[in-house]
Amino acid sequence: MTMAKRDTYTPESLLAVAVEVFNERGYDGTSMEHLSRAAGISKSSIYHHVRGKEELLRLAIRRALDGLFAILREPGACEGRAIDRLEHVTRRTAEVLMAELPYVTLLLRVRGNTDTERWAMERRREFDQQVAELLKQAAAEGDLRDDVDLRLATRLLFGMINSIVEWYRPHGSGHMDGDDVAETVVRMAFAGLRTSASA
Incomplete structure (x- = not known):
């Protein structure tokens, strides 16, 4: 270091x-x-x-959360069919994760041992619930395959995006372009989620 x-x-x-x-x-x-x-x-x-290390933790986590929640206010997340909004949120979440990698990594690793960590976990659940709601809306609009369990799809989608923190490195050998990573996440996820009519 x-x-x-x-x-x-x-x-x-x-x-x-x-x-x-x-x-x-x-x-x-x-x-x-x-x-x-x-x-x-x-x-x-x-x-x-x-005041101490917990304030530093809160500032760092707030930076990650602010980036994620800002996505939900973007026009692409608010306008149009739910499936298109969901795709936008998925792409942008992957992009924000890579742009703010150390901060989002920290957010994903908190375990609830302090007030700040419990607050962070609650805010993460809030974000996840809003994305899960988009999945439900997309299903209600007939744009999601009906043979896919929504709760499982939500977990797998977040699992795929969140796993980026474990292997993505913005610099060095084997560097992958962030846009390519985000686009691949979207292609893989939505090829399996969309009905053929909404593709």
Whole structure:
């Protein structure tokens, strides 16, 4: 892990370092000492900007959640047939996940041990429920295959998207273009979900 230079330290760079350490060590396994060493600043400098590591966790998770919930307000998520809106949300969720990879990775790893983690899990459920509602609407409009169980389809769709955090790396050898990944997720999911009439 690279040490942040003292003269370039900002609250934003501290947050980025904290997320990296949380993802590497786990939130519970991270101390303020770990954060101060990784950031290359004193603990008192960190406390000058945040109350502690839980506030850093909340800021990081809020960034991931804000990106996801913003998708649900986009025109593509609000207008047209439910199946097309669902496809838009699926594509954009994959894109946001890759664009905000460390932050969404952290969001997906919280386990509910603190107030912030419980809040994050509740917000994640809220997002998932809104997407599940789109699946139900698409089924009601006759655009989803009737031989696919909706609860199973919802779990598989989220499982496919969320698994991206485990293998996608934006840089380095074997780098895959984010747009290609998002498009492939959509093609694979909707080839199996759409009725032939809605394809």
